[in-house]
Amino acid sequence: MDKPYVLSMKGIEKEYYGNKVLKGVDLYIAPGEIHALMGENGAGKSTLMNILFGMPVIHNTGGFKGVIEVNGEQVNIDSPQKAMELGIGMVHQEFMLIPGFTVTENIKVGREITTPTIASSIFGKKLEALDKRSMAADARTALDTIGLDISEDTMVRGLPVGYMQFIEIAREIDKSGMQILIFDEPTAVLTESEADRLLDAMRTIAAKGIAIIFITHRIDEVMNVTDSMTVLRDGTLVERLITKDTTAARIAELMIGRKVEKLVEDTVDNRTLDDNDIILSLRDYYVDMPGEKVHGIDLDVRRGEILGIGGLAGQGKVGIPNGILGLYEAAGEIVFDGEKINPNKLGDALNKGIAFVSEDRRGVGLLLEETIEQNIVFSAMQVKEDFLHKFGPLKIFDAKAAKAFADDMIQKLDIRCTGSSQYVGRLSGGNQQKVCLARALALAPKLLIVSEPTRGIDIGAKKLVLELLVKLNRETGLTIIVVSSELNELRSLSDRIAIVSDGKLTAMLAPDASDAKYGLAMSGSKAGGEE
Amino acid sequence: MKNKKLLSNVGSILFENKVLILFAVLCIFCISYSEVNVSYVSGELFTRLGRNACLVLSLIIPVLAGLGLNFGIVVGAIASQIAIFWVVHWGFTGITGFMLTALIATPLAIIFGILVGILYNKTKGSEMITGLVLGYFADGLYKLFVLYIIGGVIPFDDPNLLPRGFGLKNAFDLTGSLKYSLDDISLLEVVTVAAVIFVIAQIAIIIYKSVKKQALGLTKRIVGIVIAAVLGGVSFAVTSVVTTLETAIANGTGVPAIVNKLAPVCYKLDNLYGQTRLLLSDAIFLFGVVAAIVFAVKLVQALISKKSFTRPLAGMIAMVLIIVLAMIPAVNAVTASVRIPACTYAMIFVFCAINNWLLSTKLGQDMRTVGQNRAVATSAGINVNRTRIIAVCVSTVLAAWGQLIFLQNLGTFNTIQQQTNVGLYSIAALLVGGASVQKANNKQAVIGVILFHTLFVVAPLAATKLVGDSAISEYIRMFLSYGVIAAALAMHAWKKVKKKFGNDKKAEVK
Amino acid sequence: MEKLKSAMKNVNLPRLIILAFFLLIVALMGVYKLDVLSYLGSVIKYWGMWGILALAMVPSIQCGVGPNFGVSLGIVCGILSGLLAIEFDIAVKVDAILPGFGPWASIIFAIIVGAVIAWFVGVLYGMLLNRVKGDEMTVTTYVGYSAIYLMSIVWFTAPFTSGIIKWALGGKGVRNQINLNTSFGSVLYDAGGFTLFAKEGVTAGIYIPTGLIVFVLLMCFLVFIYMKTKTGKAITAAGSNPQFARASGINVDKMRIRGIALSTALGAIGIIIYAQGYGFIQAYTAPLSMGFQCVAAVLIGGATTRKAKISHVIIGTFLFQGLIIMTPPLSNVMLQGTDISDTMRQIIQNGVILYALTKAKGGVSSEE
Incomplete structure (x- = not known):
């Protein structure tokens, strides 16, 4: 532990509404190190990074426990602004670029170089004139650092996806005093050759003494580029590994490994498949x-x-x-x-x-402003024309049949509600899911x-x-x-x-x-x- | 291969400017069909251009800040009209009255602008319909104010304006007060005043920069000061020589020899540029020469610094062409019959300059960022809501000034309804110029005013000829305005859908 | 407590204010000894005239397009069919065969032809609106305005031959106001009408236009039933959650087109009913602001830009027309001969729409 870490996060704990998502996690990174942060979805990677970046979502939900040190000094990161001041930057997974701006304007967005004018000394800093020449020079330097050979005057619109990622990186390293750079799944959208170039750029940046946190699920890339890694699982620290001392299989095992707790009781199984x-x-x-x-x-x-x-x-x-x-x-x-x-x-x-219960329950699965009954019978009514009185071409909703069916389903699936006329938006997640299932079952699917x-x-x-x-x-x-x-x-x-x-x-x-x-x-x- | 590329380039330029081309063709068709006198059309057109351009220019900033077409400029017009009531009531006239009105209208417009901005922030994504409804709402409040509150609740004792004791009379006459207060300033006076302002500003900047220890760019500034001083001096001299002579002749007294010597030149210059209205042919010539000189200077600069010189060269050639074209007798016959107010036209340049200057500042860059992507702006530390409010304020203030310029030229206005269609006509004009909900610039505004108002003049004439009854004019005009906006909005939204689809296809290929 | 909170949330502020305002006006009218009852009769008449136009907002809001500011498109179709009914002289021709049924035949002809034309126009209009999702309100407004002026040009040049439609002098084009005396004027208003509480010298009483009320309620009921059918349910689902509707195999765009077509057809029927109550067809620009008035009426009734019920139409139209009808006589006595009502209508109407827009949380969130 004598190594002078640029960043140490010690014993980080975080709760969301009583749900513990981080249970005492440590993270240590030395300057110039490329460090992978590994784990499944929900392992706590993004929460940890949100804490490091001082995102409002953390502080609006009661903060966190634990200590963050930058260069050995304890710091209190309470806003993204503060994180940036400390030299922490993030390359986002989805591009935060403006297509209608030039490369320079994108790199300098929000941090434009300006010169005071008479108007600005009267009406405030906002009216200072842009110093386009210095901005372009800065952008050029940043682009050269990562070896991107395009003109800084080019419009971002129309550039290949791979270039956009590099412009994002250029923007981060252009910020003064950058010490720690977080890459959030940067290779997810890139082609193989673009990804290789990105890894090269990461090495170049690390060689300048900037520490890199690399969030990815691609074990091959981790083996290829990183010096060390931290593996998280279910909000706990599994292990901190040195890359050259480990194998891909070992990492995979650490990420997944857990005792399989039986979520479902064994039942009589007399199927023949x-x-x-x-x-x-x-x-x-x-x-x-x-x-x-x-x-x-x-x-x-x-x-x-x-x-x-x-x-x-x-x-x-x-x-x-x-x-x-x-x-x-x-x-x-x-x-x-x-x-x-x-x-x-x-x-x-x-x-x-075929019946389908969507992953987006509130967006696709339910009519939140409608009753349980309406939700359950809707698809069957539209697809199979159940629950309709038919008067010739006129097909009018049969409220009685619908209510009977809904009540039956409520009983069968044990949906906890005040009755079939309750609005779905007010149900708990689990009961909403049961309503979705009931709607699918109403179709009598194969x-x-x-x-x-x-x-x-x-x-x-x-x-x-x-x-x-x-x-x-x-x-x-x-x-x-x-x-x-x-x-x-x-x-x-x-x-x-x-x-x-x-x-x-x-x-x-x-x-x-x-x-x-x-x-x-x-x-x-x-x-x-x-x- | 090269030809093909050129062809496709021409094709894409034509496609990009399809709205513009469509309306140009429509204008030409209407003019030729209605067989209207061209000098009548150009006379009408240049009156309308001077009147309306500034209002249209007030729309540009909100478009770039992502608020779309600001139908809420009606509110700015209202601020201006309210200011006019009091200035006329107090009895101020001429340019003093004009300046005072602008001075009163500005803070009003800023307050209104802030309120409108807050409302827009509450309805992000549907600013246009909000602006439209807001226009009608403000219109109602204004009516309430003009018809019942003024004189009724707020004391306003003026039997000329309020014949009943409360409620302004329907037609508000500016004759003798603000009418032509800006139009009647001659070019020579404009040049004199502008030169003085320019010299003072440059000196102030030099002092400021040397105090702040910034690069001065001294040679450039001194050259500017000298040119301005010469221009200002000449125009001042011309006016004063002519006035001296006139008073001398009137009083029968003698004048210094030098005045007599200069008299012929001065009279000639005064005749050309010293009148309250400028002959269009003279204006074109002057504009062409000045622009050509500017382009020439740029050309030399480009040659020295070995940058691309095609643009200045093309500009210079264009200007020379314009001058030559203006000298063709057929054209000259038209332009020599039209007179334009110099100062009002100068205001168009001022408004363009305000837009450009604002966009060259940090604030302007923030506005553009907010307009392009609010999420990026927020993450870059820009206060999105505040920036949007400022953009609306700027637009409202410019609209207030624009309405003032409009009214001083019009001379008399409908007290209750004058502002109602301000947004409609201005936005239609901007769209005809090729602007869209997301993109607009000064050039499009000016071209749009020219095309839209040409059509505004000639389409009813063509329709009248077709139907044989001039009562159809109003319907044609209104259909044109609303139709332009409906079509432009639909086309804009349509394009968005298409683009999305194109992306999907691309992804699939990949 | 929870219930109280949610009840507070559900309270529609403009509706409360306007209801209070309406009651205040009625009370003041009593104080100034105005004939409240007879004015209430007028309110009922105007409620009937406007009811179906306001009803046209329901399908367009329910199918997800939002308030149909462009209902003018349906209105011009209705005017056209009304003019055709006069041009073909249906009232007189039918009267010759079946005495007394002329006006009825005339209005039925106008309603059916108008609704059919408007339905087809509405389908095209719906196809346009499917292309401009997210910007519907702005586009509908301007399409509506353009339609009015386009049709004004048409009216101006249309080769109608009926002497009632043509200008008395000059010969070509449509008049500003076309008298419906000889066709279907007041046919519903007069049908089964009777006066209540009339007292000589005190009050003229409330005139109850039974035929008009029955017809409006019948249309409301038909729309209510339609919204209960398989298609109606699909339209509602497509409007309130397009993703959900798609997941149940519903073609959302088609449902939106149906909603808009229905709305446009109701607009056409609505203007015919309006015209028979008014006694004249108003061509040219008179219907320009009708779209806004209808939108304001349903919003006052408690609708939002995303949800509207029949009850919102019935209540909202009554309150809004109540204000418009009752203020002129009142302001006349209170403010010595000035009529503040038009200005007030403008402020209330647009204020209510603005309020609804701020509550709609912007077009962006509704896209998500």
């Missing part, structure tokens, strides 16, 4: 969903099974069901129960018997796809929802696809688990496969194996 009885098959399947793109997947789902689809956020797993349902543009062959489904015809999959079934639900309700899924599967033989970022959850209820990384299927694993296998498959590492 036939590998030749395929209910859904995808061939060369693409989906163009922003942030969750799918790039060519082949997948078969057996009748009667629970198939899990896992992978990290943004890798495309969520895109799979959204494409099938026609919510985003998709291509490829989809055969369901012997029939072809046209993914670009909205409602085709619904009509043929295949149920549930995306992120437990997102934003407390632990008790989580268990209830998962058990409900298992019960549906066992008792009615309903085929279920569960898409989830929580591996633990998938492993406790699925028969098989498909792992998606970078829009492709990287592995099909048994629930009890080793942690290392899961870790490598999820990071898309080339060292990962298929089973």
